[in-house]
Amino acid sequence: MKGSASPLCVIASLALCSALGADWAQAQQPPKLRIGSKASIEGTVLGELLTQVARQAGADAEHEAALGGTQIVFQALTKGDIDAYPEYTGTLTAEILQADQLRSEDELRAALARRGLAMSRSLGFNNPYVIGLKEDLAERLQIRKISDLAQPEHARLRLAFSDEFMQRGDGWPGLKATYGLEHQPKTMDHNLAYRGIESGSIDVTDLYATDAEVKYFNLRILEDDRGYFPTYHCVIVYRADLAARAPRVVTAFQQLEGKIDDVAMREMNTRSKLDHVRDAQIAAEFLQQRLGLDVPMPRNGGGLLATTGEHLFLVVVSLCAAVALAVPLGIWSYKWPKVGHGIMGVVGIIQTLPSMAVLVFMIPLLGIGPWPAIVALFLYSLLPIVRGTLTGLKEIPGHLKESAIVLGLSPRARLWRVELPMASRSILSGIKTAAVINVGTATIGALIGAGGYGEPILTGLRLADVGLILQGAVPAAALALLVQGGFDLVERLVVPQGLRLSTGKA
C-alpha cells in the first residue's frame, strides 16, 4: 500500500509542480499585447489610453497607432496582428458587419464571437456622425434639420464629405436616399474639411459629435429628424482569446466601461487637436485624474533616434533585397533582350502602382508593421536598379566587349572581370536613385504602423501641427542628402579608378 502510493504521490506532485511552474512562468512573462487605433484624433487618444491600461494590468503592450481606416484596423484585428482597438457600435453594425443585418447588441456580440472576437460595453460616450455647417450661415438660411437641406433653395450649398463617409453603408448613399438630397458632394479629408468650412470654400460636411472643432469653429449640428444615423457608442473590440491570454487586461478593459462621457471625450480631443498635447500624456492624465490609476507619466516619445532607426531599417532592408534581385534581372535583360523587354515592362508597371494600394494589398498577406512597407519599397526600388544595370552593360563599347571575348575569357569571367566593373558606375547610380526615393517613400510606412519619419508627419497632419510635420520632414530630407553623399563616397570605393579618370577627361 505504502509502496504503491509513493509513485502516485511523486507523479501528483510533479504534475502540481509543473502546473505551478507554468503558472509562475506566465506570471513572470507578461503577455504581449498590440493595441491598434484608427487614424483619427479620437482613435489614437483612445488607443493610447487602452495601451496604458493594459500595461497597468501587467501586459507588455504596444500601441500600433493610426493604422488607417476602419477596414484596415478591423482586418488587422481579425488576422491577429493587433489584439484590441476602440470601435463604435454604429460602425460595427452598419459598416463592418452590414451584411449580417444585426438588430440588437446580443446579435452583434454573437456575430463578433463567430469571428473569434469580443467587445466591451460602451465606454460611456456616443460619437455619431453628424452633419454640420457654420452657425451664422445656418442662421441666415434658417437650416436646423437635415431635411431642410432638401429644400430647393438650398440645392446650391456646397457639400464635402470624408472619403470614408462617401463610401460607408451608414454614410452618404443612405443619407441621400433617406432625405432625398440632390447635391453632388466633393470628397475631402476630414481635417481639411474643417479648414474648408472655416475659409468658406465648402458649406456642409460630416462631423463626429465629439470633435473638438465643433465648438472651436462654432458649427451648428443639424438634427437627424428622420433618425438616419445609428448610435455610435464607443466599445473596445478585442480578440476572444484575450480572456485566457491576459485575463487581467480584460478585467481592466471592463473597468473602463461607462467611465468616459461625451464631455470627457470632447475635452480629450480638444487637448489633442487644439492644445497639441501628446496622446500619451492626455491618456495618462485622464487615467490618473478621473480613474485614480497610478500610471507612469510617459516620457517624451520614441525620439529622433528611434524614428531614425525605424526609418533606416525600412530603407536598408528593402534596398538590399532590391539590389539582390534587380542586378541579376538587369544582367538577364542584357543577355536576353526579349526577356529584358518583359522584365522592364513588369517593373515599369510596378512603379506606377499607387503606394497606398500596394500597402493595403499587402496587409492581408503580411499583416501590419514594417514588412508590408518593406515589400512596397522593395518593389519601387526595382526599376531604377534594373535600368541602371541594363544601361551600364549596354553602354560598354562593342570593341571592348569583343576584346574580352577574343582574349579567351569565359562568359562568367567576362561578366565579373570586365562587364560589371565597367557598368559599376551606372549600376551604382541606379541604386542611389532607388535609395533616395526610398527615404522619401518610406514615410508612408507610418500609415500601417511601420514607424519612421512618417509617424511625426502623419500625427502633424492630423493635428494640423506644422512643427510636428517638420520633425519628420526635416530629418527625412537630411537623410536623403546624407544617402546621396554616402553614395558618392561608395562610388570612390566601388567604381574602378580607371573609369573615374576617363570620365574626368571626357
Next chain:
Amino acid sequence: MLELINVAKSFGNLKVVQPTTLRLEPGRTTVLIGPSGCGKSTLLRLMIGLIEPDQGQVLFDGEPITPQNVMLARRKIGYVIQDGGLFPHLSAEGNVGLLARHLGWDKRRVAARIEEMAELTRLPREALSRYPSQLSGGQRQRLGIMRALMLDPEVILLDEPMGALDPLVRFDLQEDLRKIFKSLKKTVAMVTHDMGEAGFFGDRVILLGSGRIVQEGTLDDLIRSPGDDFVKRFISAQRLPGISNGQPAGNGEPAAEANR
C-alpha cells in the same frame, strides 16, 4: 595552324566573303590588304570565332573550331585591334595580366612575364601602373600587343593595328613589331589598307576585292605583274613613289623600301 576551308559569310543580302580557302603559313606573316568592305577584317573575325561562317570550316591545328572549343583556341591566338582595345577600368598591367590571373597564374609569374613583355615591346616601365586614358596612342598599342603575347600564343592576328597612330609613332612601332614577329617566329595575319605596311611586314600579301582573293604573292609580285585592272588601280591609288598609273617601277625596287 589556322586554315579557312571554303568559308563564306553574308550579312543579310550582302555577301561579305565569297567562298574562300586560306592557310596561314607557320612562322610567317600574311598580310590581308584591300579596299574598305573587301572582307579582310571579316576573314580575321572568322578566324577568331567572333562570327561563324555560313559555309565551310575554320580549322585550328587541324581541328574544326566549334562553340565548345573556341574559348580554348582563343587562348592560343593573340588578337590585336586598333588602339589596343584596352579595358579602361584596369591599369596597364591589369589589362596585360587579366587572362593569366584568371587562369590562376601566381603573382610572381604574372609580374615576371609582364616585365619580359614590356622589355620586348619597349614599353616604359612607369607606364605599367597607369590607366589606358593616361597613356599615349603608341603606348596603348604596345600594351595591346603585350596582352596578345602574354600567354605566348602560336598565332597572332592584327586588325589594322597602326590605324590610329601618327606616322612617326607608327614607324617606330612597325620596326619593333617586325623584329618581335621574326625573333619569336610567330604565325601572323595582319589586316591593313596601307601597301607600304603590307610590303614591310608581309612575307606574303593577299589582295582582296569584293569578298574574294584577287591576287596573292609578295608585294613585288603584285606590283610587277598585277593580275587585272582592279589590282592596277588599287596599287596606283596608294601613290607609292616611283609607281604611276599602276605601272611597276622600272628597277623593281620594292616600294616598301622607299617607305622605310
